[in-house]
Amino acid sequence: MRLLLLNGPNLNLLGQREPSLYGSTTLEAIEQNLIKKAKDEEILLDCFQSNFEGALVERIHQAIGEVAGILINAGAYTHTSIALRDALIGSEIPFVELHLTNTVARELFRHKSLLSDKAIGLVSGFGVKSYELAFQGLLSYLRQSN
Amino acid sequence: MRLLLLNGPNLNLLGQREPSLYGSTTLEAIEQNLIKKAKDEEILLDCFQSNFEGALVERIHQAIGEVAGILINAGAYTHTSIALRDALIGSEIPFVELHLTNTVARELFRHKSLLSDKAIGLVSGFGVKSYELAFQGLLSYLRQSN
Amino acid sequence: MRLLLLNGPNLNLLGQREPSLYGSTTLEAIEQNLIKKAKDEEILLDCFQSNFEGALVERIHQAIGEVAGILINAGAYTHTSIALRDALIGSEIPFVELHLTNTVARELFRHKSLLSDKAIGLVSGFGVKSYELAFQGLLSYLRQSN
Amino acid sequence: MRLLLLNGPNLNLLGQREPSLYGSTTLEAIEQNLIKKAKDEEILLDCFQSNFEGALVERIHQAIGEVAGILINAGAYTHTSIALRDALIGSEIPFVELHLTNTVARELFRHKSLLSDKAIGLVSGFGVKSYELAFQGLLSYLRQSN
Amino acid sequence: MRLLLLNGPNLNLLGQREPSLYGSTTLEAIEQNLIKKAKDEEILLDCFQSNFEGALVERIHQAIGEVAGILINAGAYTHTSIALRDALIGSEIPFVELHLTNTVARELFRHKSLLSDKAIGLVSGFGVKSYELAFQGLLSYLRQSN
C-alpha cells in the first residue's frame, strides 16, 4: 500500500519560525518519522510540500490510481482553495485532514475548512503528533474498508 | 496518572442503534478497551456517561485535583452547553474533544462546538478509533508538558 | 399498539399558571383524556413529563422497541435540545411535534424547532385540542404505513 | 355556519403528479370528503382553488361577512404573498394554515410562512389527513370562542 | 396632461374594513376627490385598482405614451413585486409612491420597498391625505421638469 502526505504553504518553514506556536521539529523530520512508521506497517509513504496551490492540485492528480489514501495539512489553503477540494474529490482517494494547531482557537477565517466535509476525519491541535494520529486514523479507516 | 473519559447524551446507545452511522461496538467495549490501553501506560482511566448536562458538569467538578486530563465526547451538548464549557475551563484540566462522526459533514448546527476553542485538540470522524487517537493525543500533550 | 406522550419543561404547570395563554385544563386531564381516546382505538398510551432534558432523552431510549410512535410537546427544549433530537432520530420511532400555542406568533427564538424537520408532522396553536389532533395525525400515519 | 376551504397554486394537480410526495388523492376527493364531514356537523363548506394570487385575494374579500372561518393551504404563496396575508387580516376571519408536507423539512425558502403568525394554528405534514385535522382544529376554535 | 392613479391589492376594501387603521373613506371617494382636484389643474386622471399583479403590470404598459406621471399605492406588492418595478422602469413614466400608513412602523417585511429607489419621491402615513400630497408632489415635479 502506498500513501501520500501533502503539506501546503509555509509548512516548509516548520521548526525554523515561530517555534512557540509550531514547535521546533522540521518538516523533514516529520516526514522521515512518518515514512519510518509507515515502513513498519509495510506502507510506502510519499511526501510532497508546495507553496503553490496548482502544484498541490497536480500532485493529487498524479496520485490517482497510485495511492490508497492521503494525509493533508493544507495550511492556509484549507480555508481558501476550492481547487484543492475539487482535486481531492475528483481523485476519489480517501483523505484525512490534519493541523498542527487548533484552528478554531485562532482567527475567525480559519474556522471554516473547505476540505473537511469531504474528509474521512479530522485531527488538529496536537502539534507534530497530529501527523502520527492522522496516519493511524487513515490506516484504521483503510483497513476497515477492505 | 489518572484520566477521565466523559461521554454525553445518547452515547449509551452506541452499538445498539444506527450501526451504519456509529458502528456496532458498544460504549462498554470502548471503555474497556481504553481502560486496558491506559493500564499498559500505567494510567488509571475513569469512565462516565450521562444524558444529563448537570451530571456531566458535576463529574468534571469531582475531577478537579484528581485527574490530569479529560477525553470528552460531549455528543449533542458539544453544540449547546456553555455550562459544560464553563465546567471544563473552571476545572483547569486539559481536555481533548472527540467525535465518532465527522461533525462538519452533518447539519449546520453541528459545525460549531462550544468546547473546541478551549480544547488541546480535536479528533473526529474515525468511528470508535477516534477514542484511541484522542487518548494518544492527550497522553502526548501531558507528557510533553511535564 | 403502544404510543408514548412526552411533555417537556414547565408543562406540569398546565392549568395552574397563565390560563389566558395556556387554558385551564391540567396536564393530568389532558393525559387522561388522551389515554381514554387511545383505549377506544385499542392503543395503550404511556405518558411522561419531565423538566430534565436528560430524563426525556432516557425515556425515549426506554421506548425503543416498545412503542410505535411518539407525541411530543417538548416545550422550551423544542428550540434548544439537540440531545432530544438525537434521541428521537436514534430511536427510529416516528413522532409528531405539537404545541399548545402558535409558536411562530411568539418570540423569534421560538420560531426555529430543532425537532420538526425530523417529525412526521406538526400541530400547533389549538390549545389542548392540539394533543387530540396530533394523536389522530400520528395514528393516521402509522395505519397508512402498515 | 359556513366555512371556506382555500387552495393555492399547483394544488389542482393533486393526485396526478408526484404521488410519492403528495399522495394519489385528488383535490376534488379531498373537497368532497371535507364537505361531507362538514355537513355532518351542519356546516356548509365552500371550496375554492386558484393559481392566481389576485383570485385568492378576491375570494377572501367575498367571504367577508359570510364565512365564520377559513382553512387555507396557500401552497407556494404561503412564502411569497403579503397580499394574501393582508386579505386574511383585513377580512378579520379566523383561519387555520395547513400543508400536505412538512414544509420545514424542505428547501430553506419554505421554512418561513407569511401567514402563520396571524393564523389560529398550523397543521402540516400529514398528507391529505392535514385537511381533516385543520378542519377539526378550526371547528374546536370557533366553538370555544362562541 | 393625463395622469394615472394605481391602487394595488386589498385597497378595494378601503373604508369598509379596519377603519381604525385605514380610515372610513372608500377608494371610490378618494378617486373622485382626486379626479376633481386634477380637473381643477386641467389634468385628466385615470384610476385603476387590481388585486392581480399581472393586471397592474399591463395597466402600466397601456399607459406608455399616454400618461405623464403615475401615482401608485401598490399595497402588498410594494414589497414583493419585481414585475411591477420592471413595468414602471420599462414605461419610463415618472411615478410617486404613496402609502396610507407609515409602513416602517409595521412588520419588518414592509420596511423594504422594491419600487421606491426608482420613484421621484415617497409619501406615507397621512391616511387618505397621502393621495393628495403625492398628487401635488408629482405635479410639482412634472411642472419643474418641463
Added chain:
Amino acid sequence: MRLLLLNGPNLNLLGQREPSLYGSTTLEAIEQNLIKKAKDEEILLDCFQSNFEGALVERIHQAIGEVAGILINAGAYTHTSIALRDALIGSEIPFVELHLTNTVARELFRHKSLLSDKAIGLVSGFGVKSYELAFQGLLSYLRQSN
C-alpha cells in the same frame, strides 16, 4: 397654533452647494415661504437649524408645551441620532419627517431612519416642495386629531 420647523446638519448650505442635487433655493427662502404659508392658516411657525445634535435636542425640549407639531428634516442625524429620537418621543409632540432627496435611492446607510417609525408620516424626494407637503400633512393630521 404654533409649529416648529427643524433642520439638521449641513442644511444651512442649501442653495449654495450641489444645486444639481438639492436645488438652488436657500434655507432662508424655504423658511420664509413656509412661515408665510403657515400665517395664511393662522399658524405661527418657528424655524431652527443646527449642525449640533445637542442643540437640536434642546430646541425640542424648549418646544414642549409650546408647539403643536414638528416638521423635521434631520439630515444626516436621521440615520445616526437616537438622542434626537428620544427627544422627539419624550416631547410627545407629533412630528413629520421630511427629506429633500429620495434617501432610499442613495447609500445603504441612508435607508434606515431612526425617527420614522415614531413619525406621523414621511415625505421625501420632492426637493423644496417636500417642505410644503410635509407641512400640509402635519396640518391635516393635527386638524383631524382635534
Added chain:
Amino acid sequence: MRLLLLNGPNLNLLGQREPSLYGSTTLEAIEQNLIKKAKDEEILLDCFQSNFEGALVERIHQAIGEVAGILINAGAYTHTSIALRDALIGSEIPFVELHLTNTVARELFRHKSLLSDKAIGLVSGFGVKSYELAFQGLLSYLRQSN
C-alpha cells in the same frame, strides 16, 4: 417532438422599450425565428407569454404529457415565484432558464433565481441570441437523454 417557450412579465414589451438594454427585436420576431429553427429540426414549438404568474403556472400544467422540454425566460418572476418553480418541478418536464441580460450584473435581488437549481442549465446575457443558445442546449440535452 414538441417544446414550449415561456416568457414572463414585461417581455411583451420587447423591442419597444429600452432598446439600449434589451435590443430592438420584438418578442414576436423572436418567437417566429425560434419556431422556424425548431421546424428545421422537426420540432413543434409552442409559445406563450403572460404577465400573470397564475397564467404561466397553468400553461405549464397544460404542457404536462404534451411537451418534451421547456425554454423559460421568467423575467421578474425568476426571483419571486415559488409557484412557478413548483409548477415546473411538478410537471417533471426538463427546462432551460434563459435571460436576455446578464442578471448578476444588475440589482442584488436579481442575483438569486428560484428556478435555476432545478434547471438543466442556464444561458444569460446574449440578448435575443440567448433564446437560440438555450434552444440548442435543451435540444442537446433531450437528444442525449434518449
Added chain:
Amino acid sequence: MRLLLLNGPNLNLLGQREPSLYGSTTLEAIEQNLIKKAKDEEILLDCFQSNFEGALVERIHQAIGEVAGILINAGAYTHTSIALRDALIGSEIPFVELHLTNTVARELFRHKSLLSDKAIGLVSGFGVKSYELAFQGLLSYLRQSN
C-alpha cells in the same frame, strides 16, 4: 416577606476555582451574608444552587405563591435556557438578573441573555458585591410596587 436566591451551573465552585476571575468568597459565604442582610430587613431568604437546568426550573415552580421576588445568577444557563425563562415568566414572580463578571466583556455568546428582557433589572460586573446590589434593587422594586 420571602425571597429566593437561585444560582446556576458551576457556581458551587465559587471561591475555589479561578479566584482571579471570580474572587475567593465561597457561595456559602455569599448566601450567609445575604441571608443576614435579608434578616435585617425582616425578610426570609431561601437559597438554592443546582447544576441541573431541570432542578432550577422545578425550584422556581415550588416558589410560586410562596416568594415575593427572585434573585438569579443563572450562570451559563442565562444564555441557553428557554426553559428557565419560561419557568420565571410562568411563575409571575418578579426577578432580578445578576452576574459576578461583566458578561458583555467576555465571549460573544455571553452577550445575549434569554432572561433579561423579562427581568426587573440587571446588575453585573461587581463580583460578589453584585449579589448585594441585586438584593437592594429587588427590595426597592418590591417596596415601590406595594
Added chain:
Amino acid sequence: MRLLLLNGPNLNLLGQREPSLYGSTTLEAIEQNLIKKAKDEEILLDCFQSNFEGALVERIHQAIGEVAGILINAGAYTHTSIALRDALIGSEIPFVELHLTNTVARELFRHKSLLSDKAIGLVSGFGVKSYELAFQGLLSYLRQSN
C-alpha cells in the same frame, strides 16, 4: 476622594416627561440625593449633564487626574458614541454604566452598548434606584482596588 456623575442627552427632562416610564424624580433631586450619600462616605461628587456629545467628552477630559471614578448614564449616546468610549478609555478612570430602564427590554438598537465592555459593571432597570446601586458598586470596586 472625588467622583463624577455624568448624565447624557434628554436626562435633563427627568421627572418632567414620561413619568410612567422614568418616574417623577427630577435629575436635580437624584443628584442632590447622591451628593449627600457621597458626603456620608466622605466623598465629593461632581455632577454634569449635557445633551452635547462633545461636552460630555470634554468633561471627561477635565476629570483626568482629578476624579477616582465615574458613574455614567449616557442615555442615547450609550449606543452611538465611540467618542465617549474613547474619552473614557483615554481617561483611564474606572467607570460604572447605569440606566434607569432595562434597555434590553426596549428597541433592538438599545441592546448594544458601546461602553459596557470597558465598564467595571452595569446596573440597569431599577429607575432612580439605579443611581444608588451604581454608586455603591463603584465604591466597592474602588475600595477593593486600593
Added chain:
Amino acid sequence: MRLLLLNGPNLNLLGQREPSLYGSTTLEAIEQNLIKKAKDEEILLDCFQSNFEGALVERIHQAIGEVAGILINAGAYTHTSIALRDALIGSEIPFVELHLTNTVARELFRHKSLLSDKAIGLVSGFGVKSYELAFQGLLSYLRQSN
C-alpha cells in the same frame, strides 16, 4: 480573428474522472472540436489549461492586443480568484463564462462567481455542449459589436 479558450484547475482530468458528473469527453477532444468549429468560421482558437492561478493570469496578459474574445471555464477559481477577474478586466477583452455543470445546483460556495458580473454572458449546465454554446454566444456578441 483570434479567440482564446481558457480552462482552469482540474479540467485537465475531464473524461477521466467522475464521468457521471462531467461526461466522458476529454479536454483535448473538446478543444479539437472547438478549434475545428472555429476554423469553419475562419477563426483561430488558442487553447490553454492550467491548474495555476498565476499561469492563467499571465496567459490573459499575453492575449492583450492579440485575441478578440475569451471563453473561460475557470473551474474552482471562478469562486475564489479576484486576480483572474482583475486580469480579465485589465485586458479589456470581452469574455464569456461557461461551466459544464449547473453551479447553482451544487454547494453554496459555488453559487457566487467573481467573474460573471464582468462577463458578456454565462452558459452553464449543458456538459461539453456548454463550450459550443459559449463559443456561439461570444461570436454573436463580437459580430454584433463590429
Added chain:
Amino acid sequence: MRLLLLNGPNLNLLGQREPSLYGSTTLEAIEQNLIKKAKDEEILLDCFQSNFEGALVERIHQAIGEVAGILINAGAYTHTSIALRDALIGSEIPFVELHLTNTVARELFRHKSLLSDKAIGLVSGFGVKSYELAFQGLLSYLRQSN
C-alpha cells in the same frame, strides 16, 4: 495655496494620555511641525480640533472657497458621523483621511469608515508620521490635478 488640518474628538489629549498607544507628541507639536512643512512648500495650513461633531461640520463649511484640500483625522467620528461625510462631500474640497493607529487592527466597529470611500486616499498606522505622509499625499494629488 491654503490647506486645512482637522482633528476630531479626544485628539486634544495627544501626548498626554496612553503614550504607549498614541506616542508622546502633543497635537500642538504635530500642528506646528506640519505648519512649518507647509510653509516650506509656500502653503498656508489652518489647524482646527474639536470634540463637537457640529463644530467640525461648521469648520468645513467655512473652508468652502478658501482651502484647496483637507487633511482629516476624524477620530471616533470616522465611524459614526454621516454629518461629517455630508459636509466634506458638500464642500467639494478634496480630502485625505488619516489615523495614528492601524484602525483595522482594533475593535470591529473601527473597521468601517464613513469617510474613506469619498477620500482621495488613506494613511493609517504610522503614528504622528501619518500626518506628514497624508500631507505629502494630498499635495501630490493637488499638484497633479492642476
Added chain:
Amino acid sequence: MRLLLLNGPNLNLLGQREPSLYGSTTLEAIEQNLIKKAKDEEILLDCFQSNFEGALVERIHQAIGEVAGILINAGAYTHTSIALRDALIGSEIPFVELHLTNTVARELFRHKSLLSDKAIGLVSGFGVKSYELAFQGLLSYLRQSN
C-alpha cells in the same frame, strides 16, 4: 539596511492598461524611482513581482533574516490569500500595505484585507505616490524601533 518591495498579480501591467485608473507609470519606473530614493537613505531595495501566490510566499521566506522591512502591494491577493498573510507573520518582518487606488471605494470584496491587521500601517489611493509614502512610513517605523 535592506528592504523588499513586493508586487502581486497584474501589477506587471502597470502603465500599460487602464491608465485612467492606474496612471501611465510602469512598474519598472516605480521600482527604479524607489531604488534610487532608498539609495539616498543608504538602503538596498530588492524588488519582486509575481502573479503566483506561491512565488510571493517563497520570496518572503527568502527574505527572512535578510531584510528589515517589506513594502507590499499584494493586488488581488490582498483580499484572498491567507497563505501570504501566514508567510508575512511567519517571517516576523515588519511590513507596510499599500494600494494605488482607494480600495474601499471599489467593489465590496476589496474592502476587506487579509493583511492589514498585521501591517504596521496602510497607504492607499495616491497612485504611484503611494509607493513613496509607504516607503517613508516603513523607514520612519524602522528608525523609531531601533
